[in-house]
Amino acid sequence: MTAGPIKLAVFGQPVAHSLSPRIHRLFGEQLGLELDYSAIESGVHELPERLATFFAEGGRGANLTVPLKAAGLELCTVTAPSARLSGAVNTLKHAPDGWHGYNTDGAGLLLDLDRLGIDPAGKRILILGAGGACAGILEALTSRSPAAISVLNRSPERARRLVGQLRHRGILYGGGFQDAPTLPAHDLLIQSTSAGHADRLPPLDRAWLSATATAYDLNYGTSHRLFADWCRDAGVPVADGLGMLIAQAALSFEIWTGTHPRIGPVLDGLRAR
């Protein structure tokens, strides 16, 4: 008897636009593994029931995307430090005692920064936005010994709260965009707001950055466009978040299958489309 495909899925709302099924199909092809990876629409309230049905039908691993990452934490019997520290789960793996939860966003960002040759060590980092994505990357960035990290958000209190939880991990500042002129110039700008999805930009000023600063946008595709334009006009080299998306997916894939796919060929494949 042959084992069937490994049954996996991404849950979210909306989820139809997700690139995850395509990315994981490419991973499976690369490693000769047969996968059945689907996209399942679910809001927060339906998640426990949808996951139970998925498991009963043979599902063994799942990704969670907006708006389910915080809710996912409640459903896990075991959570990795990455999930606990960020308060969000993006990867679930089924074990005999229930779902185990992980967050691969932070490690995914670090993998992509390594690929791009951007070293956070000793840098003054400015993160715009303090939502779930920022929570996922903040702890990982502190592990690379930056000189300081400033998190500025439209709702300043959200940034202060997030930073307050990690204060012991380094020099962190949390506040509103209006605080930027009072801070020393930053060397690495990380754009983690979702403003681009509404064709908007968070407040930005070239003077907030050092002369040699670089930028990284967690967004990609059309939601990256306005920020890319701003960076070009300001003379700041910028990378989009497609590499991070694939890297965090590769880390999920490794949690489920024990094998780490190569990111480069999948990135080339998606860019070519």
Ligand code: NDP
């Ligand atoms: P959340 O909904 O949790 O947070 C959204 C954030 O954007 C908040 O800080 C919010 O501020 C801010 N924001 C929204 N609109 C504006 C605006 N017009 N001006 C200024 N700030 C604004 O989303 P996530 O944190 O989960 O995701 C953020 C982005 O990162 C998304 O675009 C997502 O697609 C992307 N992402 C990419 C990943 C990748 O692998 N490349 C992984 C995860 C996310 P406020 O708190 O004041 O509302």
